Amino acid sequence: MKQAVVLDKAEIVKRYKPIDPQTHKGMQGHALIIAGSYGKMGAAVLASKSCLKTGCGLVTALVPKCGYEILQIANPEVMTLTDKKEQYLSDIKMAIKPQAIAIGPGLGQHIVTQKAVLDFLKTNRIPLVLDADALNILACNKAWFSVLLPKTILTPHPKELERLLGEWHTEEEKFQKTRAFVCQYDLIVVMKGAPTYIFTPDAVYVNTTGNAALATAGSGDVLTGMLTSLLAQGYSATDAALLGVYLHGLTATIALPKTGYQSFTATTILKNIGKAFLSLENQL
Numbered sequence: 001m002k003q004a005v006v007l008d009k010a011e012i013v014k015r016y017k018p019i020d021p022q023t024h025k026g027m028q029g030h031a032l033i034i035a036g037s038y039g040k041m042g043a044a045v046l047a048s049k050s051c052l053k054t055g056c057g058l059v060t061a062l063v064p065k066c067g068y069e070i071l072q073i074a075n076p077e078v079m080t081l082t083d084k085k086e087q088y089l090s091d092i093k094m095a096i097k098p099q100a101i102a103i104g105p106g107l108g109q110h111i112v113t114q115k116a117v118l119d120f121l122k123t124n125r126i127p128l129v130l131d132a133d134a135l136n137i138l139a140c141n142k143a144w145f146s147v148l149l150p151k152t153i154l155t156p157h158p159k160e161l162e163r164l165l166g167e168w169h170t171e172e173e174k175f176q177k178t179r180a181f182v183c184q185y186d187l188i189v190v191m192k193g194a195p196t197y198i199f200t201p202d203a204v205y206v207n208t209t210g211n212a213a214l215a216t217a218g219s220g221d222v223l224t225g226m227l228t229s230l231l232a233q234g235y236s237a238t239d240a241a242l243l244g245v246y247l248h249g250l251t252a253t254i255a256l257p258k259t260g261y262q263s264f265t266a267t268t269i270l271k272n273i274g275k276a277f278l279s280l281e282n283q284l
């Protein structure tokens with residue numbers, strides 16, 4: 001494999017766009033988070049909250065009916081749309097025009113949800129982040145890889161990546177398969193791990209922030225919201241993936257001395273997104 005580009009502060013500051021003092025919520029982007037099912041509504045809460053806390057002006061969550069009160073109470077700043085089904089999503093339609101969409105965290109893989117996801121992918125023309133069960137559903141329907149919009153961001157953990165690409169026997173083979181996949185379908189793959197690699201058709205990047213504190217439930221759901229937020233704010237898919245992964249890791253670098261590994265949770269990531277941004281501003 002070609003040498004990975006090291007994603008350090010200098011590389012990030014080049015891509016970071018400070019907030020315009022004249023901005024308003026309508027200019028900060030509107031994101032839609034399609035997530036959650038009975039028992040996994042926390043994933044929708046975490047992804048939509050992280051989307052807001054990464055600077056998106058407006059965030060809407062689309063969840064099954066059982067998620068309505070959970071979302072509205074846990075996240076009063078987030079607008080909530082509900083499906084007609086109580087426990088899982090059955091139909092992905094929206095009367096809004098978001099600038100970016102995330103789909104997958106906590107979604108489950110009900111057969112009806114699978115069909116709704118596939119129908120959505122066929123017609124979607126809005127910049128997209130695919131995570132968790134959206135990846136698992138796609139892995140069961142590999143013919144659908146070719147309907148994905150160019151530069152869609154996929155965020156698999158190792159098991160999800162294996163479901164998508166099949167087994168590998170060496171790290172080198174894993175990298176080759178991922179590289180071939182992003183080039184064939186013109187996608188961006190955030191290969192989550194320690195460290196996380198970002199694959200684009202042009203280059204591979206290796207992240208330098210973060211630590212094992214991130215090995216905690218919901219950590220990836222928060223990352224999905226952050227990437228979607230940056231996409232909605234007008235960052236290119238490559239820059240959103242690079243900046244989002246870097247900032248997500250930076251929250252753990254910043255918080256570790258106070259929390260230790262054990263008490264760091266996905267909520268700790270949310271609480272430290274602001275400090276992560278501020279540390280970029282100090283470099284300008």
Ligand SMILES: NC(=O)C1=CN([C@@H]2O[C@H](COP(=O)(O)OP(=O)(O)OC[C@H]3O[C@@H](n4cnc5c(N)ncnc54)[C@H](OP(=O)(O)O)[C@@H]3O)[C@@H](O)[C@H]2O)[C@@H](O)CC1
Nearest residue numbers: 040041042043105106107108132133157158159217218221
């Ligand atoms: N509060 C909520 O609502 C939450 C909801 N969530 C939602 O739950 C759904 C299921 O998601 P999930 O990722 O837990 O299940 P799944 O895809 O079977 O993967 C698990 C297996 O993958 C592997 N593995 C994972 N990471 C690895 C690594 N770094 N390195 C190596 N291996 C790794 C590992 O496999 P093993 O090593 O055990 O063989 C592990 O057993 C999904 O929709 C998600 O969004 C969660 O986000 C939690 C909070």
Ligand SMILES: Nc1ncnc2c1ncn2[C@@H]1O[C@H](COP(=O)(O)OP(=O)(O)O)[C@@H](O)[C@H]1O
Nearest residue numbers: 157192193194211212214215217218219220221
């Ligand atoms: N040991 C580790 N060191 C650094 N980052 C890690 C480590 N373990 C997990 N992470 C990060 O935590 C996140 C976990 O994502 P994921 O497995 O999808 O979590 P969840 O589905 O519970 O939200 C990824 O961004 C991954 O890179």
Ligand SMILES: [Mg+2]
Nearest residue numbers: 132157220221
């Ligand atoms: Mg996950």
